[in-house]
Amino acid sequence: MRVTQSMISRTVVNNINRNLERLSRAQEQMSSGKVVSRPSDDPIALARIMILKSTLSQDEQYTKNMEDAIGWLDTSESALNSATAALQRARELTIYGANGSLSETDRQALAKEVDELIDELVAIANTSYGGQYIFGGQETLAKIVGVESKPPFERTSSGASEVVKYYGDNNGLKWEISPGVTIAPNATGTAVFKVDDTSKESQLFATLLKLKTALEDGNPSDLQAVLTELDAHLDNILNWRASLGARSNRLNMGKNRAAEANIKQTGLLSRLEDVDLAKASMDYAIASYVYQASLNTGAKVLQPSLVDYLR
Amino acid sequence: MNSTFFGINIGLRGLQAQQKGLEVSSHNIANANSPGYTRQRAVMQASTPFPVPALNRPVGPGQLGTGVEVAMIDRIRDAFLDGQIRSETASLGRWEELSKALEQAEIVFMEPGETGLATLLDQFWNSWQELSKYPESAPVRTTVVETANALAEALRHTHTQLTQIQDDIDTSMGILVDQVNTLADQIAKLNKQIVAVKLAGDQPNDLLDQRDRLLDELSGVVNIQVKEQEDGSVTVTLANAPEGTIPLLEGTQHNILAAAEDENGEAALVILENNQLLVQDRPIGEVGSGLLPQTDYKIAYIPGSPEIRLYEKGSFVGASVGYGPGMVPVGNSGEGKTIEINVASPLPAEGIEFTFTLLDGVSLGGKLQGLFLARDTLVQGYINDLNKLANALAGKVNTIHQGGEITDEDKKGLDLYGNQGELFFVKDGTSDPPTSAGEIAVNPALISDVNMIAAASGTPYDPPVPPPPGDGTNALAIAQLRQQSVDFGESSQTIDDFYRNLVARLGVSANEANRMVENQGVLVDQLTNRKESLSGVSLDEEMANLVQFQRAYEAAARVITTMDSLLDTLINRMAV
Numbered sequence: 001m002r003v004t005q006s007m008i009s010r011t012v013v014n015n016i017n018r019n020l021e022r023l024s025r026a027q028e029q030m031s032s033g034k035v036v037s038r039p040s041d042d043p044i045a046l047a048r049i050m051i052l053k054s055t056l057s058q059d060e061q062y063t064k065n066m067e068d069a070i071g072w073l074d075t076s077e078s079a080l081n082s083a084t085a086a087l088q089r090a091r092e093l094t095i096y097g098a099n100g101s102l103s104e105t106d107r108q109a110l111a112k113e114v115d116e117l118i119d120e121l122v123a124i125a126n127t128s129y130g131g132q133y134i135f136g137g138q139e140t141l142a143k144i145v146g147v148e149s150k151p152p153f154e155r156t157s158s159g160a161s162e163v164v165k166y167y168g169d170n171n172g173l174k175w176e177i178s179p180g181v182t183i184a185p186n187a188t189g190t191a192v193f194k195v196d197d198t199s200k201e202s203q204l205f206a207t208l209l210k211l212k213t214a215l216e217d218g219n220p221s222d223l224q225a226v227l228t229e230l231d232a233h234l235d236n237i238l239n240w241r242a243s244l245g246a247r248s249n250r251l252n253m254g255k256n257r258a259a260e261a262n263i264k265q266t267g268l269l270s271r272l273e274d275v276d277l278a279k280a281s282m283d284y285a286i287a288s289y290v291y292q293a294s295l296n297t298g299a300k301v302l303q304p305s306l307v308d309y310l311r
Numbered sequence: 312m313n314s315t316f317f318g319i320n321i322g323l324r325g326l327q328a329q330q331k332g333l334e335v336s337s338h339n340i341a342n343a344n345s346p347g348y349t350r351q352r353a354v355m356q357a358s359t360p361f362p363v364p365a366l367n368r369p370v371g372p373g374q375l376g377t378g379v380e381v382a383m384i385d386r387i388r389d390a391f392l393d394g395q396i397r398s399e400t401a402s403l404g405r406w407e408e409l410s411k412a413l414e415q416a417e418i419v420f421m422e423p424g425e426t427g428l429a430t431l432l433d434q435f436w437n438s439w440q441e442l443s444k445y446p447e448s449a450p451v452r453t454t455v456v457e458t459a460n461a462l463a464e465a466l467r468h469t470h471t472q473l474t475q476i477q478d479d480i481d482t483s484m485g486i487l488v489d490q491v492n493t494l495a496d497q498i499a500k501l502n503k504q505i506v507a508v509k510l511a512g513d514q515p516n517d518l519l520d521q522r523d524r525l526l527d528e529l530s531g532v533v534n535i536q537v538k539e540q541e542d543g544s545v546t547v548t549l550a551n552a553p554e555g556t557i558p559l560l561e562g563t564q565h566n567i568l569a570a571a572e573d574e575n576g577e578a579a580l581v582i583l584e585n586n587q588l589l590v591q592d593r594p595i596g597e598v599g600s601g602l603l604p605q606t607d608y609k610i611a612y613i614p615g616s617p618e619i620r621l622y623e624k625g626s627f628v629g630a631s632v633g634y635g636p637g638m639v640p641v642g643n644s645g646e647g648k649t650i651e652i653n654v655a656s657p658l659p660a661e662g663i664e665f666t667f668t669l670l671d672g673v674s675l676g677g678k679l680q681g682l683f684l685a686r687d688t689l690v691q692g693y694i695n696d697l698n699k700l701a702n703a704l705a706g707k708v709n710t711i712h713q714g715g716e717i718t719d720e721d722k723k724g725l726d727l728y729g730n731q732g733e734l735f736f737v738k739d740g741t742s743d744p745p746t747s748a749g750e751i752a753v754n755p756a757l758i759s760d761v762n763m764i765a766a767a768s769g770t771p772y773d774p775p776v777p778p779p780p781g782d783g784t785n786a787l788a789i790a791q792l793r794q795q796s797v798d799f800g801e802s803s804q805t806i807d808d809f810y811r812n813l814v815a816r817l818g819v820s821a822n823e824a825n826r827m828v829e830n831q832g833v834l835v836d837q838l839t840n841r842k843e844s845l846s847g848v849s850l851d852e853e854m855a856n857l858v859q860f861q862r863a864y865e866a867a868a869r870v871i872t873t874m875d876s877l878l879d880t881l882i883n884r885m886a887v
Contacts, residue, residue, distance in 0.1 A: 004847035006344060007840055014836055038417045039818025040825055047815040049423045054807055057433035058793070061440045068444055132447070132781065138767075140781030141447045169779055174787055175444050179794045182787070273423070306854040 012298045019291040026284040029275050036273055045272050052269045056262065058179075063258045065175050066251045069185035073248040076134050076187055079127040080241045083192075084234065086121050090114060090208055091230050097215050098223045111215035118155065118208050122164060125153040125193055125202075135189040136168030152189050153202065161213075164205035166195040177254060183247065187240050194233065204233045313361070313375065315881070318874040324378035325867030328355050331381045332860040336853045343848040347524030349386040350848045351516050356382045386516045388846050390539075393523065396838045397530035397537070401550075401677040403831035404531040408483070408681025409689070410828045412476060413821035416693060419472040422814045428469065429814075431462045432807055439790035446766035447727075447780035453761050455786075456753060463736065463751045466701050470749035473694045480686040481570075484578065487532050487679055488570045494529045495547065495565035498522055502544035503563045509543040533568075534676025535559070549582070551674040557582060577687045580675065689820060694748075696813045701748035703797045704806055705736035709744055711788050712765050724765030724785045729775030732765025732785070733757070 029035060036042050036049060096102075097110050125135050132140040136152035152168035170191065172184030189195055194203040207229040214222040335353040342348040360374035421427045438451075438458040445451045501522040508515035522545065526537055534550035540562070548558040557566050559582065570580050675683065712724045712735040724732030738745040739752040757763050767782035796803045804812070 002844045002849065002852075004843055004849040006847055007843045010843070011836075011840065036423060038821075039420065039422055039814055040413070040417060040821035041818075043815050043818030043822050046423060046818050047811055050429055050811045050814065053423065054429060054433055054811075057430075057437065061437040065440060065444060132445075136781070138779030138781040140779070171779065171782070173444075173781060174784055176440060176787060176790065180791070306851040310854055310858065 016294045019294045023287040023291045026287040030280050030284055033275050035275055049273050059258055062178055066177050066255045069175055070251050072185035073244050075129040077244045079124050080237055083124050086117050087234050090117050094223050094227050098220050107215050111212050114212040122153050122155050126151045137188040138171040139168040162209050164202045166200050192240050321378035322867050322870035328379040328381050329860045329864040336856045339848045340853050347520050349388045349520050349846040352385050354382045354385050355379050383514055392842050399835050400531045401534035403835050404678035405681040406824050406827040408678045409685050410824035412685035413824050415476045417821055428465050431465050434458045435462045436793040439786050442766050443783035443787035446783035452764050456758050456761055459753045463753055466748040466751050476690050477686050480682050484570045484682050488568050491532050491568045494525050495560045498525050499560050499563050499565040505543045532677050533679045697748040699799055701751045705745045707792050708735045721770055722768045723771050725767040725769045725778045726765045727762040729777045731771040
């Protein structure tokens with residue numbers, strides 16, 4: 001092939017440019033730390049990176065939902081734990097009160113204690129977590145826009161007798177913990193404190209109020225019925241504690257699973273997206289070496305020609 | 312019988328021929344670095360021998376050589392290689408323009424990154440998840456509105472930037488169309504000179520080089536077919552133009568290429584028959600009123616500028632007057648359709664009629680084709696997809712926000728006051744649903760009062776009864792849209808997937824364009840090297856030639872000296 005001077009110099013310039021471009025790409029990868037910094041770098045890896053990133057962000061949200069739900073469940077459980085203790089005490093007082101040898105003063109003292117227990121249980125039933133009432137169903141706030149409403153349970157009088165009214169509802173909350181799977185992080189007041197649907201009065205509190213009245217009035221015969229009812233309520237609450245505990249366990253397992261998945265996915269993402277530094281520095285070194293070699297060649301392009309030898 | 316001085320004449324011819332050879336070599340050396348220069352060669356041949364066959368031919372052995380003459384000064388060039396280079400350069404130009412436009416589009420989408428639409432979509436869905444848990448919390452409600460706002464803003468911004476790329480392409484197209492017309496004009500002028508030189512029987516090597524260089528340049532812009540005519544002029548046609556299209560340039564006349572935007576908003580390219588009026592330098596100015604039925608028309612054609620404005624006869628077509636350099640509104644154009652070009656005064660009352668041919672920009676080749684593809688196929692495709700995405704998102708979110716859980720017809724989306732939810736996304740500045748990504752916005756009513764987000768679902772009463780504040784079922788329904796397949800016309804997929812596919816397709820196209828630029832670049836380099844190998848000036852070779860011609864010149868001079876001494880003997884020494 002016939003070779004001319006300008007061919008050589010053009011080839012050299014083209015090659016220097018190409019090598020410099022390669023060097024700059026290697027440098028970009030090194031400095032950004034990312035293999036894929038724009039879609040055209042690797043369209044297939046890009047699609048996977050975007051899916052992984054989106055999944056990670058979604059899973060983070062689900063983990064957050066689970067953590068929040070665990071908080072709710074644990075708070076509910078400890079509230080019900082206190083409720084159990086209070087009911088146990090009420091049961092003891094009932095048995096004690098059934099003892100016919102008690103003096104009037106003693107019975108009044110017992111009635112006083114039951115009265116305190118009722119107040120304590122109302123406070124427990126009104127437990128809030130992060131500003132939300134946990135036993136109110138969807139009625140999680142006492143105050144919403146413009147309307148002042150009440151906490152879920154209120155001890156009030158209805159005619160001559162006392163009642164504990166329920167202002168919440170029987171709706172479980174619905175939180176999503178993985179795609180399509182929802183969980184209720186709460187137990188409603190209706191279910192736990194046996195609220196009557198029509199009168200909106202708590203039967204659990206009704207039993208305690210009955211106990212109080214029986215003690216005040218000295219009707220030991222009523223106490224046997226109270227004892228039976230108390231046992232039923234205790235069983236109910238224990239059932240709910242078991243149910244909440246089971247949910248909490250399930251969420252804890254779910255959370256651990258999510259954490260494991262997160263580690264794996266983050267690892268995969270990093271493999272797809274991040275620069276393998278050892279390889280990148282090798283690439284860079286090679287590119288830089290080749291570039292220098294082409295520069296070196298370029299310096300020798302101005303070779304002597306026949307002109308130098310013709311005198 | 313030969314003349315006594317015959318030998319001197321042979322020597323003289325030798326001197327002259329070698330001198331010419333030296334001059335051609337000097338010319339080559341001088342132009343060793345001129346772009347587009349083709350090395351030349353003095354073609355030497357023995358001159359007509361003596362005697363010619365005739366009845367009165369002298370007696371004696373014949374024929375006797377009469378020396379040398381330079382028959383022609385030739386250019387060493389391969390027309391086939393030129394054709395190859397031009398078609399590959401056109402392809403390179405196409406991919407270069409595509410690659411440039413797609414690179415811009417990639418910058419617009421900023422994926423994969425922390426600031427792209429994908430991240431904003433993630434945040435949007437997550438904010439609804441949070442709201443489903445804490446529907447009574449004002450800060451959480453504000454977060455929902457703010458992330459939605461950021462998402463809508465990003466959609467609008469992306470839309471604007473993609474449209475901006477199209478505008479940039481319009482500008483480039485105008486410049487390229489202008490370049491084509493300028494080049495065609497220059498080539499036409501060269502045609503004229505070349506024909507004149509050829510008529511005189513000479514070889515216009517340097518003019519041919521110039522013309523070839525211009526043709527090379529033209530071939531990068533649009534794929535051309537060059538046909539050399541017998542008189543030495545070239546006819547240039549657009550390689551993929553429909554049958555019967557007028558050539559871009561023929562002899563000394565060139566026609567006019569004009570870019571336009573048709574009524575669908577797509578770019579269109581027309582070729583106009585050149586008219587006497589157009590080649591004359593018409594003054595630029597406003598069209599005087601009274602001269603035309605349409606009084607507010609401006610100049611239709613400005614010589615030396617790409618601005619040609621076309622009007623359908625009688626009525627103005629397209630709202631985009633002066634749309635961009637080279638972009639002119641064209642009507643429902645078609646082959647042979649008559650349009651009207653209005654030129655400055657004196658204007659005939661009827662206007663001047665032109666025929667024009669609509670070209671298919673997508674098959675033109677060259678940079679123009681790249682621009683067409685990028686503008687109307689690729690970038691427009693991304694804009695369409697972005698609109699689909701925005702409409703699907705807004706449609707689905709709005710339906711649930713207003714209608715509540717779809718499964719229960721009685722239930723509607725309820726805000727904290729107990730009113731049915733309004734539109735969540737609206738068309739910017741109106742209260743209608745959005746129709747494109749360019750105008751999607753969060754309902755301003757929700758921004759000013761976050762309690763109006765319908766997180767709950769239930770039956771709206773009159774007067775409204777507030778739902779339980781902890782009811783986040785509607786918010787959850789919106790959050791769960793993330794996993795739902797949405798009908799996008801040709802396919803059904805989740806909104807996130809649709810967006811990811813859009814970006815992945817952009818990546819594949821850009822990747823292909825970049826690769827093709829590299830490959831075509833190498834190919835064009837190789838072909839150019841082959842051409843250079845044939846036509847380029849090799850200094851070594853020219854130096855060798857110089858020496859060769861110098862020696863031959865010296866020898867020819869020696870011939871004359873010898874003849875001189877012979878004559879000296881004859882004339883001076885033979886005296887009686």
